[in-house]
Amino acid sequence: MAVKPRVNVVTIGGGWTSAILGWKLGEAGHKVVAIELGPGRWANPGFQHNHDGLRFHARHAMMINLRNETWTWRPNPDSPSLPMRQYGTFNPGQGLGGAGIHWTAQLWRFYPQDFRLRSSIIERYGEEKLPEGNTIQDWPVSYDELEPYYTQFEWDIGASGDADANPLGPPRSRPYPNPPLQHNIVGDMFLEAATQLGYHPFPFSSGILSQSYTDPFGNVRSGCLYCGFCTRYGCEVDAKSSPQTTHIPAALNTGNYEVRTRSRVLGINVDDSGYATGVNYVDENGEEHEQPADVVVLSGFTLTNVRMLLLSRGGPHGDGIGNDRGRVGKNYTYQHFVSPWRGHFPGKNLNLYMGNGTTMMAMHDLVGANLDHSDLDFIGGAQVWSSSGERDPETTVGGFPIEGTGDGRKWGQTWKDALRDQWNSTADLIMEGDSMPYVDQFLDLDPVYRATDGQPLLRLTFDWHENDYAMYRYVAERVKGIMEQMGPDLIEAPTELDPYNVHQYQSTHPTGGAIMGSDPDNSVTNKYGQVWDTPNVFVTGAALFPQNAAANPTDTVAAITYMQGDAIRDQYFANERKLMA
Amino acid sequence: MAGVGGGVLLGCEFDPNDTEITIPDQTWAYAENVPPPPDSVDRSRLGFFKPDEAATVEAFTARLIPGSPDDPGAREAGVTTYIDTALTKVVGYWEPTYLEPPFAETYTGSPPPEADNSSIERIFVQKSEIDRYGFQSSLIPQEIYRMGLRSVDALARDRFGARFTDLSEDQQDEIVGAIADDDAPTFDDPSAKLFWKTIRQDTVYGMFADPAYGGNVDMVGWKLIGYPGAQRGYTPIDMQSGDAPRPPQSLAQLHAFNAGVDVNCDIVLPVSDSDPENQQIPASRK
Ligand SMILES: Cc1cc2nc3c(=O)[nH]c(=O)nc-3n(C[C@H](O)[C@H](O)[C@H](O)COP(=O)(O)OP(=O)(O)OC[C@H]3O[C@@H](n4cnc5c(N)ncnc54)[C@H](O)[C@@H]3O)c2cc1C
Ligand code: SF4
Numbered sequence: 001m002a003v004k005p006r007v008n009v010v011t012i013g014g015g016w017t018s019a020i021l022g023w024k025l026g027e028a029g030h031k032v033v034a035i036e037l038g039p040g041r042w043a044n045p046g047f048q049h050n051h052d053g054l055r056f057h058a059r060h061a062m063m064i065n066l067r068n069e070t071w072t073w074r075p076n077p078d079s080p081s082l083p084m085r086q087y088g089t090f091n092p093g094q095g096l097g098g099a100g101i102h103w104t105a106q107l108w109r110f111y112p113q114d115f116r117l118r119s120s121i122i123e124r125y126g127e128e129k130l131p132e133g134n135t136i137q138d139w140p141v142s143y144d145e146l147e148p149y150y151t152q153f154e155w156d157i158g159a160s161g162d163a164d165a166n167p168l169g170p171p172r173s174r175p176y177p178n179p180p181l182q183h184n185i186v187g188d189m190f191l192e193a194a195t196q197l198g199y200h201p202f203p204f205s206s207g208i209l210s211q212s213y214t215d216p217f218g219n220v221r222s223g224c225l226y227c228g229f230c231t232r233y234g235c236e237v238d239a240k241s242s243p244q245t246t247h248i249p250a251a252l253n254t255g256n257y258e259v260r261t262r263s264r265v266l267g268i269n270v271d272d273s274g275y276a277t278g279v280n281y282v283d284e285n286g287e288e289h290e291q292p293a294d295v296v297v298l299s300g301f302t303l304t305n306v307r308m309l310l311l312s313r314g315g316p317h318g319d320g321i322g323n324d325r326g327r328v329g330k331n332y333t334y335q336h337f338v339s340p341w342r343g344h345f346p347g348k349n350l351n352l353y354m355g356n357g358t359t360m361m362a363m364h365d366l367v368g369a370n371l372d373h374s375d376l377d378f379i380g381g382a383q384v385w386s387s388s389g390e391r392d393p394e395t396t397v398g399g400f401p402i403e404g405t406g407d408g409r410k411w412g413q414t415w416k417d418a419l420r421d422q423w424n425s426t427a428d429l430i431m432e433g434d435s436m437p438y439v440d441q442f443l444d445l446d447p448v449y450r451a452t453d454g455q456p457l458l459r460l461t462f463d464w465h466e467n468d469y470a471m472y473r474y475v476a477e478r479v480k481g482i483m484e485q486m487g488p489d490l491i492e493a494p495t496e497l498d499p500y501n502v503h504q505y506q507s508t509h510p511t512g513g514a515i516m517g518s519d520p521d522n523s524v525t526n527k528y529g530q531v532w533d534t535p536n537v538f539v540t541g542a543a544l545f546p547q548n549a550a551a552n553p554t555d556t557v558a559a560i561t562y563m564q565g566d567a568i569r570d571q572y573f574a575n576e577r578k579l580m581a
Numbered sequence: 582m583a584g585v586g587g588g589v590l591l592g593c594e595f596d597p598n599d600t601e602i603t604i605p606d607q608t609w610a611y612a613e614n615v616p617p618p619p620d621s622v623d624r625s626r627l628g629f630f631k632p633d634e635a636a637t638v639e640a641f642t643a644r645l646i647p648g649s650p651d652d653p654g655a656r657e658a659g660v661t662t663y664i665d666t667a668l669t670k671v672v673g674y675w676e677p678t679y680l681e682p683p684f685a686e687t688y689t690g691s692p693p694p695e696a697d698n699s700s701i702e703r704i705f706v707q708k709s710e711i712d713r714y715g716f717q718s719s720l721i722p723q724e725i726y727r728m729g730l731r732s733v734d735a736l737a738r739d740r741f742g743a744r745f746t747d748l749s750e751d752q753q754d755e756i757v758g759a760i761a762d763d764d765a766p767t768f769d770d771p772s773a774k775l776f777w778k779t780i781r782q783d784t785v786y787g788m789f790a791d792p793a794y795g796g797n798v799d800m801v802g803w804k805l806i807g808y809p810g811a812q813r814g815y816t817p818i819d820m821q822s823g824d825a826p827r828p829p830q831s832l833a834q835l836h837a838f839n840a841g842v843d844v845n846c847d848i849v850l851p852v853s854d855s856d857p858e859n860q861q862i863p864a865s866r867k
Binding site: 045051055063069225350354394397409 | 615685712713782791805808810813852
């Protein structure tokens, strides 16, 4: 096994968090090497000719290869776990830029209350309002501390949105650098209906450029073409912000960032005193290498980050790095990301195949921070959105006909006629709801199933709880009201939430498992993602979230990574191996 | 018969004379997850199906999306060619699929005594819960079709005393309906549910995926629903117009950016990819 020359920092994964740290630390003269599972790739030529819905959307061409590695799931600790054999609930990415290439670019900040959820609920409603068995925690970082980093990230990537349009939104120190994207027709229908009902709909905020933009690094980028092949594709004109449009070039320009692609990290090496010494990885030829480093950064997305901690059992960390007090895997949360509300508008060409997942309207009236829960049987809440764009036939025609059509058959003449009449004139409404942590909801290593390299797979123990069913019921009734107001001739609006399953895609927003907290008894890391029991290991990304909010994670992930980068650069390297205050 | 736990060989042509379906060992070497469409599709011969199997698939899928020359359905769209091509070009799954054992066994009532689920060999799941776990079959698509089509004919014989292709359309609809409703006792492995899910999904792909995959001939599927296919882009005005969709365009008709120019860059990056294109940074990003 070859031992590579020592570097200051090795990152497991070459996605978004790696690129941000590569840029910030590389600029300060630290040598950073990223070990990345998938291939290198750029918009040109890589994404020039990828408008193939079967390959990229239905068959998940950009995702981690489940042939080799997947995740197992069980609904509760008493049930058996089975592997997710084909893609369902989430789609973690692989390749240079990670999931930051194929993301949707729905760009949201969390609300100030989200960062002190436990305290704010207790202050407002008393402790008995917290659901049974919950492990809800305050974050060790506040909205005010992150606000400047949110703003920097949004200006670095050229975010699009209207800062004044959402009267209920979190406070901002600066507007968005670009106006919102052009929304689709359903956006207007929703705007009218929701406004009539007293809600406050507004145009989406997006990590996609609505017009050409010169970013603070001097890159000149093109605006969006509304091409309709966006989520699960790389953008052919770099209008969708990604690590490749922004942070990877900045990192590479420092001369101190290097990415080794097609290389899979096996685990973190540890010395007898419990400090990390680097990682071992296997390259595309199957050869194993050791990469010694002063600092190891977990940049492999939530699920890989937690699994790597649990697999790394060297030195005194017999149960895994960060797990000396049994906290790794705890506070695993997810999200309610579903669109079961459909309405048919006969004769209209809604043309939802155009655009992307941000060319629409949102409303935040039902988000936890904006609801008074005094008389409600749940905590938390959800965003509500109008129909997204990028509708392709490969993944949608199977869902027709709408309930109540003809003889109800999902095949034969009924199906064909429904496709002709309904496919381009059916709108859906979407909810993105938050998810609370519970003691019976966690990640650990599966006792039976293994990756093809012999290492155990990560096991998810997860199901919805009473709070989820009650929250869904409340939101569903209101969304149904909006859909009715929009005036369809056929409506489908399930009022009850189904138990969780792994075969239906919901969102790639699994969070927690290596959470940040105020002390080692309630968390795996401090507020900088620095692992309490192994201070030269840092966790990045949504694994750090104590619980998940009703918003997509990346704005918050990036803001935290900016903060981490500054802290590692200014504090950590001045005093290596010490916990930062 | 496939060895359970084998891998998926990408880009391997299926030999129709070989009645065994064998899967080579999988490796950890990086391979493209999901192959691109085939370079060409041979409509003149079958690659995987035997002629009677192809006839059954064609008759069956024509009941899923019926058609006529004036109003094309699955038959006219070439759905059978799509499925046969898919089964010929890739042994196993086109999408990334985890095939390591053990495969779950189901039970009803109280759990069997072996079901302490600590065993590496066998995992038992309550039948009412198994659907929540998604796809859990040990069969590969070639096996699902080969064995499932036998069960289709067995059901046709049971109910009407003849093969599926020899039934009237109404009788065929009864058989299709029974399978759709999971009321088809001649199915074992694959289950009626799995067979139904597979053939309905493949009918969708054969009718509505890019013509490069062998189906959706003349983009008839896209014309049916009003989908313009692989367009380069739309304008903000298009987003708001509500106009009838443009005539469709396939991937092969999509114009390339920078036609004739492979890579507009000259800087080699410290990105150690074996594909030289991936090591270069586009001029716009320099
Ligand atoms: C389909 C989809 C849609 C999304 N939409 C949105 C959205 O609209 N808004 C939003 O805010 N967020 C969205 N996200 C989430 C967003 O992509 C992530 O938050 C973001 O990419 C996280 O960055 P990261 O660095 O933590 O992980 P990633 O960017 O995913 O990078 C992780 C990298 O680690 C690599 N890796 C994993 N295991 C190993 C290993 N063992 N060895 C070496 N490398 C490894 C992977 O190959 C990957 O490249 C979406 C995600 C997906 C998948
Ligand atoms: S919709 Fe816009 S941002 Fe998305 S891939 Fe197309 S051009 Fe790029």
